[in-house]
Amino acid sequence: MYGSYRSSYYPSYRYSYPSYGYGSSYYDRIYGNYSYGNYDSGGSDYGSSNYGSYDPYPYYSNYYYGYGRRRRNYWERDRDTYNSWRRNENTARTRTPSPETPPPPPQPEVPEEELVKELHVKDIDLHIKANTEKHRTADYDCTKDRKVDGKLEPAELVVRRGDTIKMTITFDKSPYSKEKNDLQLIFSIGKDPKPARGTKVEFKIDESGNQKFKPDKWGATLQDKTGNDITILVYIPANCIIGEWNFYVKTISEGKDKDGKDKTLSGTYKPKDDITILFNPWCKEDGVYMATENLLNEYICNENGAVWRGNHEQRGASAWNYGQFEEGILEICLHLVRSGFGPDKLRHMSNPVQVSRMIVKMVNASDDNGVIMGNWSGEYEGGTPPWKWAGSIKILKQWQKSGPVKFGQCWVFACVTTTVCRALGIPCRTVTNFASAHDTDETNSIEKYFSPDDEELEEYNADSIWNFHVWNEAWMARPDLEPYYPYGWQVIDATPQERSEGVYMCGPCPVAAIRKGDCSTKYDAGFIFSEVNADKVHWRVFPGDRAELIEILKDKIGKFISTKTPTGLQFKYKKHMSMAEKDDYAMERCLDLTMDYKPKEGTEAERESVMNAHRTARFPIIETYLGEEEIVKHVEFHLYHDNKAMIGSKMEIEFTAKNTGRNERKISYASIRVYAQSYTGYNGRMLLSRTFNGATLKPGEEKRFGAVLEPDDYLYYLLEQASVRIDAKANVDRAGDEEKQRARKEHVVRFRRPDLEVEGPEETKVGDTVRFKVTVINPLDRPLTNCSFSMESVGFEDLSEDVPTMDVPARGVHTEEFMLRAVKRKKYGAVYFSFDCKEIPDISGSTEIRINP
Template identity: 50%
Template sequence: MFSRYRSSFNPYLFSYPNYSYNYDRRNNRGNNEVHRSPSTEEYHYGRARDTPRYWERDRAINNYRHRSRGGRSTGEETVTNERENERPATPPAPRPKPEPDDLMKVLNVKAVDLHISENTVKHKTDEYVCTKERSVDGKTLPADLVVRRGDTFKITLTFDRPYSNEKNDVTIKLTIGKHHAANRGTEVEFLVDETGNKSFKPDEWGALKLESSGNDVTIAIHVPVNCIVGEWNLHVRSHALGKTETGEAKTLVFNFEHERDIIVLFNPWKKGDGAHMEERVLLDEYVLNPSGCVYRGNAWTRGAKEWNFGQFEEDILQAALFLMRKGFKEDNSRAMADPVKVSRVLVKMVNSQDDNGVLVGNWSGNYADGTAPTAWAGSVKILRQYMSTGKPVQYGQCWVFSCVTTTLCRALGIPCRTVTNFASAHDTDGSNCIEKYFRLNGNALEKADVSWSGDSVWNFHVWNEVWLSRPDLEPRGHYDGWQVIDATPQETSEGVYTCGPCPLVALKAGECGVKFDTGFVFAEVNADEVHWELLPGGGTRRLKVDKKSIGKFISTKIPDGKPYKLSEAPPRYDLQPLSEIRRLDITDLYKYPEGSEEERKAVLRAHQTANHPVPGTYETESVVEHMEYHLRHSQEVLIGDNLPLEFTATNTGSAEREIMLASIRVASKAYTGETGRIFFEKKFSGEKIASGKTVSFKTVLTVADYLPNLMELAGLYIEATATVKQLGNEPPQSRIKTHDFRFRRPDLDVKGPQDGKARLGEPMQFVVSFTNPLPQALINCDISMESDAFEDIKDEHVPDVPAKAVFEKTFKLIPTRLKQHAVIFSFDCKTLKDIAGSATVTIEK
């Protein structure tokens, strides 16, 4: 509109002070020579008075504007000279009396329809509960518009009269944050294009008029692909051109501020977005799937714990936006448009070490003042508790940190998955080696605790991967793809407890200088494990280098977009456990095959950039081995059953050998690698072994032996040692074999409808049961439920379960959402923790 009524006005005509003033004006000499404005230097020093004063210049500009508008010009240019008080020879013609329709009237915006249902389907945000009108705690909450950047959404404006292209214009203004400003990208304003054929560049805001009918005008607003993610405030400004009663033209502006913010998220479906993923089918899992699982256990006894991510549920998107703002110190800036920076901030905010984040980590086993990490089955209750209290939630461990991170990333539109690394190293000194120390106690080799080594190997460790572009790294595009982020507070990065994003491409190549935190993550998946014997004189002797023990079976759920437990029986169910059928092994994304030339080159490259590299002697030292040892036991033993153990020694040399002493020892072990005291030990007397022969040492670990000593995840550290008598000039050889073991716990059996279907809004029931496998009662028992299709039941205290007895409880629930959903139940008690189970139900109208 402004171009139609101001086409003859050149704003640069009166620029001050370095431009000429090209309006006619007689000079001081009394002739009719057109005055030329002096240069800047002349203005300040030579002819200052000949240059118009600022008020004279502004007055001339206003006069020029009035002359250029309709109703003010007589058709002839009128020259004025205020200094000489000159008047036009002929007075201007009187203004015609304006028609009633031309009189000045504001164009009022009466309402704005955000077309929430239509827009959210288009933007794949219709699953968010906040996009529907709903009742929460007795209050009716209106629907919010949630869109993804890089695309358009439409709104309809309703005015108090029909809209006129000739007399009206509309501008859209959007702001984000308390202290918004155009130069920070937090305030934008643009005119609605009325031509109907404008195309938008990917990185520009814009609006296009689509249609008008009566008092309604429908427009499409384009959100740039690099837009700041967050809650944008919408202003609509209507401009109406009219005339006063005296005929003077005037434009009136009406400002309408919408009461609800428009939420803008990342758009992994859109090319150009930093979170764009080319394989769109994977986004059904990594952005849109509200449930899944997390793998735990150890490399040989892996198990899946089901989890309700619940990124679409009430309060969860608001929690994600709040934590993002808090992580950036409420500084709404362009950094909040960068998924690399956003993901790094989110993992910082999931732990409570900095800025009072979501979760307090606790590995002590004492959770009396909070909730045990094993009792959680979803992220929703955790985030709701954090948002309602404003205090960090007690307690979490690595899988809880990871699953909450998955929820937050998916809520904001960043593709994310929970990943488990079995036999995960924690390298505390930056050497890319995990060093373990042992010493001889008589003829027995024992593990030695030394103060200078804080290295450990966790049975498993859980982190996240997010799919991102990395324009901050060169060469451009080379490091795009999956990136590791880790919210578990282990080590600081740039002064805060965060980790990543770290490109998997760099990890696989051993490029530990690539940011962020690549060296630390490389050691977790590909460090060498070196065993040293402490000698009586103070030195060390290398016992063993294990180049294959770290980083095994790196696992995540298969990306099918469905709940972990399907309602139909999966294929191969009779041949493999469900946890293996639903597991995707991604070890090859992290490293080359163990022992391959490429893998050794990557390790060597990592050692060259290590902070404290271990001397390379361990790579070249060689020890002639004449004995081969194996530690054997069943991998699937239900807690409450006995555990048989066997240690074998085979003479692979040509001469007879004698084992002076052999032993099997057992201690409880936390999944973090921390071991308790040795509570079981069986020693065996010496035996002579002929060349090529094998001897076997057997024992049985009974329930009475281990049950009083178990830690919460029922893990054991099993150690078998043998000392071979000196032969000739050879020194005595002491060797040790260690295994991590975990007892299997019972699963909750959850039975829903026989056909796996239910009706929306109609009551249905689930029967939850299991058999106590222990020879003692289960006391202080609680059960909880998580699902995105039902209202969560509160944690419910249930009676004690007698020894070997069956627990059973029925729950009546009303489904509130359509489609297929998982319902996850979790049972927790003082004696036996981490019992869970689920059912999948399809909800129809």
């Protein structure tokens, strides 16, 4: 009676909550991944259970007896306890003694083959070569046996989520039996793994061999059984947390003991190595899925890249060594992101949106002990000048060893970000925006203020326009922005310019949202829009801080947004190229992204995008998008100069005025000034100033004002990137019905610098020592002093320190030879050299070399 009551009141069922993961349901996020066994109220089906999983709703027999006593009936097991309680009952009733219970009959001896025996795991073969080739991770240096600090390190398994991996388990005494044995896998990550956090999961191995895996669930199925070996397929869900996962194999054996009683034995085996799991852009269910294989060859697999610098009239490119597959880099990148989230928020490492945001936060060292300290002061004592870096490997390894690295600027931040993203499996590219605005007051326009006599008011001018700025695009899905921007390229930026949510980071923000001027989109859409498509607005300030709108320049910001064409190949100048040939080569390998960020300048669609940005600006200036009164200008002004002048040569400047009206016009004032300028728009020393007497122009007449900038005027006063800003101004008096004019032209010019010529063989073998010849040509009429070389490579043993070298005489040529040993097989090995001196910083060159086994 009691048994029927118990079975009806405590039905045989289990609760099963869905597992936590990126894109999961509410209960996934709240309760984590629980998987409970299938037990009957009258017995145990342990072979199909998930042993060790916590059960928040245990049925009665489990709760009362615990696991080890479930098979015994309640009354058989506790008759003595019940009678003892009855004997102690205070009652006057007369008891009739019960007859003595006869001893149980002797049990037959259990045959040896039926006795329960523990199943021992001897070894697990992770099939590293086959798994890494399948998962496209074989290029990681850690997946091969190698020497690290003189010690032989065995290969490690690196795989991508959303796919299966093969394992072979070997048992040492007896083979695996489907009837008597069960296996469970336990995966965990972090210091205190918990199912509720998504950092621990347990699941059994399906024995049918035909289990169909679900994209967001862990699973395993038996594939083959031979002797004492079984081969299984383990499925890693496409929303798995990335990182180094520990895993265990739990064996369960059921049978009888010598007395014929049911007995269960279990054991645990921990392999020596962890399994590193990364994002999988080849998997449709992963948030970083990219359908085009050729693009993945560039944005995941290419270790070599290029970054464009200069200005929109002079765009030059230099090679960069990303090195995402090099020894130790993957471990450093994972540690970087993991340390940013902390141990309690590792679940966010399943979400590429949050991971990319954390990457840009941690690449700069402004708020945390991130990788790179920014410095735009021009003083780099105690660190490395930004232009001397040729790749990401030295930077990341130095950070791992001693903390934040000194120093970097925008292209260094961006190139290191590319390395980290590609290493973790997020498609990423380095992007340069020329004439890039920096909006400091969230008006979504760039304001510049002048005094009544047309002098710049530096105390008012917080906004700036950089000659160029480098950021990144990362490819991922945005389920938080559906249905408007479900997937695509997202801008991320590690350069510490403005704070986002209280810290220096920027993005991810969809490029498609920037094109529409949808500045309410997270993250940081307004700031990024201003960089590429804000209007430049000039104001004149009168006493009492009264401001008058002078003009709105609608096409001065966001020029030639550039990245490397996705060929999957190295960016490499050919030997003995002229400067013009190098320019042509760089432009051929440049992909112009400008139309992705904004419609064509001046079109109705482009103006609508700007208006959308003004409507959604945090602090809009109404007069800006109402527009200025159109003034017909009857005198045309132009500014001319040489855009390809080599450093050390003179520059001729010409400012012209042409009268296109009906009346004679008088130019009451004209001037040309030249300033040294940093690439961030900061004006340094005035290098040249020429003021011209007034001139009268008849209708159709043209007047030329000229000046010459000599080497002695600028050579020792140039700032980084060797840029100068040319300002030309003129005032035209009113004549008849033609209004007075104020003309201003601003051009930024970058002096050309020589490149290093790097010569070496086309191929070599691992272990061979290779001779490289590096040549620098001095274009100046004075020696280059305080000279040194530095280098970084893919596949070679790098120089640990800078190599000082002799001064290079005026107009002279200097060649240095370097002997480097090839240490790793590389299809596209490369060496990157940089040359530094007091007179001309930032001279670099590289060459490609194949390294055979």
